[in-house]
Amino acid sequence: MEGVDHLAHERNKSEFDVDAMKIVWAGSPHAFVVSDRISKLVASDPGFRKDNRSTLSRKELFKNTLRKAAYAWKTIIDLHLSEEEAAKLRFYVDEPAFTDVHWGMFIPAIKGQGTEEQQQKWLPLAYKMQIIGCYAQTELGHGSNVQGLETTATFDPQTDEFIIHSPTLTSSKWWPGGLGKVATHAIAYALLIVGGREQGVHGFIVQLRSLEDHSPLPGMTVGDIGMKFGNGAYNAMDNGVLRFDHVRIPRNQMLMRCAQYTCLCMPSDAKLILEPCILIRVSQVTCEGKYKQSDVPRQLVYGAMLYVRQTIVADASCALSRAVCIATRYSAVRRQFGSQNGGPETQVIDYKTQQSRLFPLLASAYAFRFVGEWLKWLYADVTQRLQANDFSTLPEAHACTAGLKSLTTTATADGIEECRKLCGGHGYLCSSGLPELFAVYVPACTYEGENTVLLLQVARFLMKTVSQLGSSKKPVGTIAYMTRVEHLMQCRCGVQRGFAELSADLVEAAVAHCQLLVVSKFIEKLQQEIPGKGVKQQLEVLCNIYALFLLHKHQGDFLSTGCITPKHAALANDELRSLYSQVRPNAIALVDAFNYTDHYLGSILGCYDGNVYPKLYEAAWKDPLNESVVPDGYHQYIRPLLKQEIRTARL
Numbered sequence: 001m002e003g004v005d006h007l008a009h010e011r012n013k014s015e016f017d018v019d020a021m022k023i024v025w026a027g028s029p030h031a032f033v034v035s036d037r038i039s040k041l042v043a044s045d046p047g048f049r050k051d052n053r054s055t056l057s058r059k060e061l062f063k064n065t066l067r068k069a070a071y072a073w074k075t076i077i078d079l080h081l082s083e084e085e086a087a088k089l090r091f092y093v094d095e096p097a098f099t100d101v102h103w104g105m106f107i108p109a110i111k112g113q114g115t116e117e118q119q120q121k122w123l124p125l126a127y128k129m130q131i132i133g134c135y136a137q138t139e140l141g142h143g144s145n146v147q148g149l150e151t152t153a154t155f156d157p158q159t160d161e162f163i164i165h166s167p168t169l170t171s172s173k174w175w176p177g178g179l180g181k182v183a184t185h186a187i188a189y190a191l192l193i194v195g196g197r198e199q200g201v202h203g204f205i206v207q208l209r210s211l212e213d214h215s216p217l218p219g220m221t222v223g224d225i226g227m228k229f230g231n232g233a234y235n236a237m238d239n240g241v242l243r244f245d246h247v248r249i250p251r252n253q254m255l256m257r258c259a260q261y262t263c264l265c266m267p268s269d270a271k272l273i274l275e276p277c278i279l280i281r282v283s284q285v286t287c288e289g290k291y292k293q294s295d296v297p298r299q300l301v302y303g304a305m306l307y308v309r310q311t312i313v314a315d316a317s318c319a320l321s322r323a324v325c326i327a328t329r330y331s332a333v334r335r336q337f338g339s340q341n342g343g344p345e346t347q348v349i350d351y352k353t354q355q356s357r358l359f360p361l362l363a364s365a366y367a368f369r370f371v372g373e374w375l376k377w378l379y380a381d382v383t384q385r386l387q388a389n390d391f392s393t394l395p396e397a398h399a400c401t402a403g404l405k406s407l408t409t410t411a412t413a414d415g416i417e418e419c420r421k422l423c424g425g426h427g428y429l430c431s432s433g434l435p436e437l438f439a440v441y442v443p444a445c446t447y448e449g450e451n452t453v454l455l456l457q458v459a460r461f462l463m464k465t466v467s468q469l470g471s472s473k474k475p476v477g478t479i480a481y482m483t484r485v486e487h488l489m490q491c492r493c494g495v496q497r498g499f500a501e502l503s504a505d506l507v508e509a510a511v512a513h514c515q516l517l518v519v520s521k522f523i524e525k526l527q528q529e530i531p532g533k534g535v536k537q538q539l540e541v542l543c544n545i546y547a548l549f550l551l552h553k554h555q556g557d558f559l560s561t562g563c564i565t566p567k568h569a570a571l572a573n574d575e576l577r578s579l580y581s582q583v584r585p586n587a588i589a590l591v592d593a594f595n596y597t598d599h600y601l602g603s604i605l606g607c608y609d610g611n612v613y614p615k616l617y618e619a620a621w622k623d624p625l626n627e628s629v630v631p632d633g634y635h636q637y638i639r640p641l642l643k644q645e646i647r648t649a650r651l
């Protein structure tokens with residue numbers, strides 16, 4: 001029935017103030033108002049329709065994405081949207097596109113590593129989208145190993161230029177989003193060679209295509225790398241390949257500042273505002289061909305990665321909460337077995353097995369939300385310190401962004417797939433929204449740092465900390481707890497080649513460290529004042545579920561290290577079951593608190609009114625295969641088969 005809320009009985013059960021929880025989820029009353037307004041704006045505008053994506057061919061999908069990006073930009077300009085509103089618009093439009101990399105990587109890289117002159121020249125063009133940039137780091141042969149990149153940038157003092165060249169097939173740039181068909185410019189990473197000496201990998205601003213007719217400039221071979229995982233989904237993005245054949249660029253297009261971290265955001269009026277900055281020596285190539293080494297950590301060249309990893313953590317809770325919202329609503333609608341005296345069957349959400357799979361994911365979505373908020377704060381803090389020439393917290397910020405990026409994206413990708421399974425057969429339909437969500441999300445485990453490679457970075461940081469225990473350098477911040485494990489210093493293992501040989505175990509330790517971070521940031525959140533009837537209590541239940549679920553899942557480790565006894569393990573399990581029962585009446589309200597529109601969810605199974613079956617039935621008839629009753633190919637293939645004429649037919 002249209003207009004009837006099939007989940008009303010569920011909503012009536014809730015024991016807390018959903019509107020207050022919406023504000024907790026959004027981060028502040030202001031953030032809620034902005035998010036709510038922009039999500040409704042996008043949902044009500046047919047220009048942002050997305051329900052037909054899975055039936056489009058790659059070319060149609062890509063062109064439609066170009067149209068949407070242009071339309072989004074026009075909307076931003078026409079409505080004078082602020083940066084915050086524009087970012088929300090991008091989020092709710094919900095389509096991977098070249099604009100993500102332009103705003104999310106190209107601009108931050110120039111802001112983080114460009115000199116003031118470079119920023120003054122390039123940023124106004126980029127902010128107005130008069131140039132479109134991509135981030136060309138990865139090559140066919142090397143992604144994780146950035147120091148192994150083969151593209152060269154050789155300085156020619158005769159002409160005061162760099163010659164950018166791809167010397168081998170494996171040095172071809174491969175993967176950069178937006179590169180394939182759209183970007184006019186790239187930040188290309190290349191091995192700097194000055195006076196015959198290699199000086200490490202640096203970033204260079206390189207124009208790729210003509211601003212007149214979009215044709216590749218001389219010396220560039222550029223194109224799309226082809227179809228990716230999943231129909232529709234990430235294929236809206238033109239991940240590209242690029243080869244340079246002795247391309248010359250002026251010397252002033254090498255990104256020469258490693259140190260300056262400015263606030264990585266777009267001014268609301270799209271005009272460039274340059275904050276006064278502290279002058280820090282930069283890596284430079286002079287016109288005489290002298291390389292001047294920066295006196296700040298070379299890792300600052302990875303600044304854009306730190307920023308993007310932090311945004312990826314913030315995004316993880318969005319993707320996971322979206323899948324959980326779909327699976328929770330559908331689990332309340334779906335009934336199987338258990339009818340008593342002809343009454344209704346049991347809602348599948350009432351099965352303890354369903355709860356034990358679903359509710360930890362619901363708790364994780366909230367947990368990731370809060371750790372994402374904290375990471376944003378940490379990033380702002382390290383940025384401020386760097387501006388004051390204080391590099392002391394950079395290793396910790398790197399470990400936190402890398403580790404949490406790895407932990408949250410892995411859990412989110414796995415969680416989306418689990419939500420699909422929680423929806424049974426219907427979860428496999430594209431109209432459930434879950435296959436596409438998974439296909440779009442899962443590369444987050446690989447891009448911006450492959451997840452295991454990032455965990456190894458965390459492990460390295462932890463081992464460094466352990467090796468300093470007992471010295472005058474006391475661990476602080478997120479590793480302060482290590483003072484309580486000084487006995488580790490007494491542990492020795494006889495394994496040769498130490499770190500490499502034990503890396504699989506060290507990765508597990510890194511995961512445990514990151515999980516501890518998530519739990520402790522959830523607990524810290526609960527120590528704040530949280531207004532709204534019953535809101536804090538619900539969050540406490542979710543926090544306990546998150547922590548106890550981890551303990552239950554890893555009880556072997558806890559038991560084998562003597563941290564808990566079998567009795568503790570059994571108690572934890574009993575408590576988990578009790579917590580699931582406490583969440584059950586509030587489950588629908590807890591996902592309503594995400595405040596997602598049906599447009600954003602893009603799922604018949606997750607629609608707000610729970611009117612799933614008529615919508616599924618109706619949607620099936622809209623499939624292109626149902627445009628004709630007798631399919632194309634009947635006369636050629638089916639009829640001859642049925643008539644046993646197949647042996648004589650020309651196939």
Ligand SMILES: CCCCCCCC/C=C\CCCCCCCCCCCCCC(=O)SCCNC(=O)CCNC(=O)[C@H](O)C(C)(C)COP(=O)(O)OP(=O)(O)OC[C@H]1O[C@@H](n2cnc3c(N)ncnc32)[C@H](O)[C@@H]1OP(=O)(O)O
Nearest residue numbers: 072086087090099100103104144146299302398447448449
């Ligand atoms: C429609 C219109 C819309 C308009 C909208 C307007 C407004 C919109 C506003 C905002 C939009 C935002 C949108 C954001 C969306 C973002 C989308 C993102 C899409 C993602 C695309 C994907 C991009 C990519 O994948 S780019 C390529 C990424 N590549 C990698 O990540 C490579 C991974 N490898 C590495 O990071 C490194 O090589 C390494 C760390 C693995 C190893 O480094 P190394 O070789 O130097 O080796 P070491 O291990 O020796 O390390 C040395 C030393 O350095 C330390 N270190 C390493 N990295 C860092 C770092 N990043 N920071 C600080 N320190 C670092 C390391 O710990 C070592 O330290 P020691 O002390 O131990 O020596």
Ligand SMILES: Cc1cc2nc3c(=O)[nH]c(=O)nc-3n(C[C@H](O)[C@H](O)[C@H](O)COP(=O)(O)OP(=O)(O)OC[C@H]3O[C@@H](n4cnc5c(N)ncnc54)[C@H](O)[C@@H]3O)c2cc1C
Nearest residue numbers: 135136137138142143144175176177443447448449450452
């Ligand atoms: C959808 C998508 C979009 C992307 N967009 C961009 C972009 O815009 N710009 C850009 O420059 N790049 C982009 N990339 C590339 C991406 O950043 C790399 O693919 C990523 O960094 C992983 O590197 P790799 O492909 O070399 O993986 P590899 O490093 O080859 O990984 C293969 C396997 O080897 C393992 N491994 C590697 N090194 C080690 C080690 N030291 N110890 C133990 N195990 C190891 C990994 O764990 C993994 O299991 C994108 C990738 C994808 C999938």
